[in-house]
Amino acid sequence: MTGPRVFLVDDHAMVRAGVRSELGDDVQVVGEAADVAGAVAGIRATAPDVVLLDVHLPDGGGRAVLETLRAELPATRWLALSVSDAAEDVIAVIRAGARGYVTKTISGPDLRDAVRRVAEGDVVFSPRLAGFVLDAFAASSAPAAPAEDPAVDPGLDLLSAREREVMQLLARGYTYREIGGRLFISVKTVESHASNVLRKLQLSNRNELTRWAATNRLL
The missing domain is CATH 1.10.10.10 (Winged helix-like DNA-binding domain superfamily/Winged helix DNA-binding domain)
Structure with a gap:
């Protein structure tokens, strides 16, 4: 089987089954977990290329998984897949080190494309989320001066x-x-x-x- 090696993290078995089905043969699903402890153990054991990570999990949430393993597994990429499109959820998981964030309304072909792109080192957002994520990071990193807009490249x-x-x-x-x-x-x-x-x-x-x-x- 070709394609990225993917680990699924979601606390609903039916959601994991649906995601696995949508991914099809384009990826190799190497494991799955329903909570933080199971995800940490499984991801450590498999060292996948990409982790598809739900934001809301029992015992700490997807961010806790990412923060536990990000430094330990620098080659693993993290893509949040969540029902939530709340700004605070998106920004928190991106700040923790995720390479992208897509909502569960995403189509199967677009999800496969997102996983492939993240595995290749790209960043991926559902279109309506990209703007406020970039706004949040631009605001936090903007210099105190000057008042004028920067010159366009x-x-x-x-x-x-x-x-x-x-x-x-x-x-x-x-x-x-x-x-x-x-x-x-x-x-x-x-x-x-x-x-x-x-x-x-x-x-x-x-x-x-x-x-x-x-x-x-x-x-």
Whole structure:
């Protein structure tokens, strides 16, 4: 079986079964757990590529799992999968070290794409969550001065109007499929625009693009 090795953490057996079914053969599910203690033991034993982590668990929540193991397993990536879209839940788990946060309304194909992207080192958010997460981090890291807005990176002038549209949607966490649907273009065309955007801005991946867009206030 190919694809990332994934460990599922959720306190509802039916949810875990549903997630496992949606992931299909695109990943290798190496274990699952329903609580903090079981998750810590199972993740230690399997050292997965990605942990799909529910935020609300008995005995401390998903954040407790992440904080216990993050330093111990630096190669493991963490993707929160939760019914909650509350700002405090999202920000807390991202600050603890998760590489992304998606809600349980996500489709099967988009969940598989999110797991793959996180395994590759990208960051992933459900589109409506990305904005306030980035706002929270920008506010906490903003310098005390000066009052003026920072100058926009001159690389923006290299982008065509369509590339700017694709750039903003990518930075906000939309998948290629979702961008194609919104802009009425093919996924292949989106991929071409995305490649051009990264090349022109001299960025390596979507993670860097998201940070670049946030710094230049383009989200």
